[in-house]
Amino acid sequence: MxxxxxxxxxxxxxxxxxxxxxxxxxxxxxxxxxxxxxxxxxxxxxxxxxxxxxxxVPRENSVLRNPRINLDKVITRRYMRTSNNKVIGYTTGINFANKLGLTTQTASVSTIVTNEVGRPEHEVKFGKKIVKLKKPRVRIDARNYKLLQVLDLLNEFDRVSEVPLENAVGAIKIYLNDNDCTSSELNIFIKKYPRKTLENLIEMGGVL
The missing domain is CATH 1.10.10.10 (Winged helix-like DNA-binding domain superfamily/Winged helix DNA-binding domain)
Known part of the structure; x- marks a missing residue:
């Protein structure tokens, strides 16, 4: 072989x-x-x-004449979670807000924040699928990615959410239920974000 x-x-x-x-x-x-x-x-x-x-590698018994791999899997492996399960990125924007139930809208072009990018922001194409890539404010790992996702959400909350901030607190708390980042880490991260992010965090009552 x-x-x-x-x-x-x-x-x-x-x-x-x-x-x-x-x-x-x-x-x-x-x-x-x-x-x-x-x-x-x-x-x-x-x-x-x-x-x-x-x-x-296509399966030998595939019934498809021209088998295709799931492009979402390719994108996940390339920019969010490696084959050995190392977290290197996450989805953000409207699609993340939709996942939390904060909007009924979805974006045809997904936005991913990832360590695997050099420029601050650019688009890549996989077949007919386009993905927008953004450079993280803090290097992403398994411990901090959920918290960084939420901070990104708070930074653009008015644009991506259809519900007021006070009604989103419950969904955000549930999502962060297994977050184990410390308050001191949060204080370090928040300094990397615009003032609006901190203001929204305070309005939430600092539940993170």
């Missing part, structure tokens, strides 16, 4: 996004040799290329 294919199956399995930059860390091979192996596997149908640097 091809060494690259064997490594992919062992570490990722079928229908899971495979990023070449991650694959390089799992296999001892020159960049050129890896590129040639991936091209050979892709040309032979063992791998399917989503876009440059992103592949997946």
């Amino acid at each position: 091809n060494k690259v294919y064997e490594t992919i199956i062992k570490n990722y399995g079928y229908d899971e996004p495979v990023f070449t930059r991650d694959l390089k860390k799992r296999i001892e091979m020159s960049d050129e040799a890896l590129r040639q192996n991936l091209k050979r596997l892709s040309d032979g149908g063992s791998l399917i290329k989503v876009k440059n640097g992103i592949y997946y």
Whole structure:
């Protein structure tokens, strides 16, 4: 069996996004040799290329003539949660407000705040799906991502919510039920945000 294919199956399995930059860390091979192996596997149908640097292994018994990977899964793995479950980003904006029940609207272009971005803000395209990426004010990890999501929400609350702030407190508290960031961490984070965020936090009664 091809060494690259064997490594992919062992570490990722079928229908899971495979990023070449991650694959390089799992296999001892020159960049050129890896590129040639991936091209050979892709040309032979063992791998399917989503876009440059992103592949997946289709299931052998797929009934689809041209099987497609779930693009939401690709986006999640690339910008929010890695294959080893490391949190590197989160959704924000109207779609997050919708998740909390604060609006009935949804945005066709999702906004993701992620560590995996260099510029403050730009858009990327996966097939027909467009995603807006934003640089975080604080580096994201598993402990702080929910709190940062809520601070982002408070920063743009008037734009994304259809309910008044006092009616959103309950949903926000439930969402942060398992948050274990300390008050001192919150004080550090809040300094990275505009004054409006602090004002909304105070109006909520500082329930975070």
